[in-house]
Amino acid sequence: MTAGGSDTGQVRRQERGRRRMAQILDAAEDAIAEVGFEEATTNAIAARAGVSPGSLYQFFRNKDEILDGIVERYTATSREFWDRQLSGEAARMDLGDFIERVLGALATFKTERPAFWVLFHGSAASPKLGEVADRIRAGIGDRLREVFRQRAPEVSEERLELLASVTISTVRGVLPMVMEAPPERRAALIAEAKALLLGYLGPAVGPERREGRAEATGEAPR
């Protein structure tokens, strides 16, 4: 009898099994990134992972559960990434440097994990992936708002919310353009995106905000 299921905890997974699960998730990730979720057949995923269809269903009760597995891995990876990018340090950096660092890190991350990129920004994913991506973005929004709040405590909460939302949407719109461009053009596009965001965020949360717009370097009025 099959003893399937993955997170029901009813199966004592062996080392071999955990390896297989990772193999299958890798294969599924690639397949879905290539042709979309509905079009990635379970048999094809199994074949790509070097596993029989029967074995696949030993670890995942159905196709949706494979997607759940991918989502779980992505959520964890994403959290790590944004923990690094939006740490306390981010509130103390120069705004331009901050923007540049995040955009750069985002670009290299998407380059290194193209499957994640296609999965969550592409147009061939699935409604479920869309929802997860929305939730993740909401979390990023909260953290970004916190960074802004620390940078500019005098700004109202509603404005902070607007700033964070617009910033995320902008990055979301601009990043595909950067990623689809030939690599030698990326630097110029990132610089342009930086200018765009700097012009928008600078007056609100940058050092040059308000009273006399000092050109100063290294001041912390508070």
Next chain:
Amino acid sequence: MTAGGSDTGQVRRQERGRRRMAQILDAAEDAIAEVGFEEATTNAIAARAGVSPGSLYQFFRNKDEILDGIVERYTATSREFWDRQLSGEAARMDLGDFIERVLGALATFKTERPAFWVLFHGSAASPKLGEVADRIRAGIGDRLREVFRQRAPEVSEERLELLASVTISTVRGVLPMVMEAPPERRAALIAEAKALLLGYLGPAVGPERREGRAEATGEAPR
């Protein structure tokens, strides 16, 4: 015998037939907008259009050709829209007014034709739709660049290209946020988007640009 096919020109369509084709395209548009292209079954589309599967295939050789029909209609509608928005007049307007008008028109258009919206910006469409949308955006980019060129003839061609690309990507990123927000919040979000674009475009193609500026969005001397 069936005499199918749509654009092969081998069939003398009657008035009744052309009406049926429009019915089918309407139904297909709605169905695809709801569940995505692959998941919208031909039988369901036929039923929604009040037509038998056999009749559907009288007008469209296969499922892809239905998509072609939708694309054709959208392309025409889109061209009309952008003809209005990016006419010669656009080069003579105040930059802020121009941005506001386009954003507003875009928002109302997407509200009135939700199917188009989901089809071309949603994540449940199809690779083919993606390609078409890319081509359309390229066309919009050309026209926008032309508007910018008329507004600021002294700006280099490469810079104009960057400005147009970044502008389109930004709008593409910001618009979903506006559309998904509750209607009473849209005005605030559009105002915010306007500020974002004005800050970026103003120094380059706005009336407030100055010849002597060496800072900010660095202009390459030549």
Next chain:
DNA sequence: ACAAAATACGAGCGTTTGCTCGCGTTGGTC
């Protein structure tokens, strides 16, 4: 050493999907 559980296989099931086919109806043309 031995039983039980976990892992592995792949042919093939039941269902769904895009599409066909045979046949009947409507409408334009002479």
Next chain:
DNA sequence: GACCAACGCGAGCAAACGCTCGTATTTTGT
């Protein structure tokens, strides 16, 4: 009014899909 193309129907075919099942092998616990 006779003829023929265009229009219309819907049962059902062939292919593809997600998934199962009987069975064989490997690992773990004792």
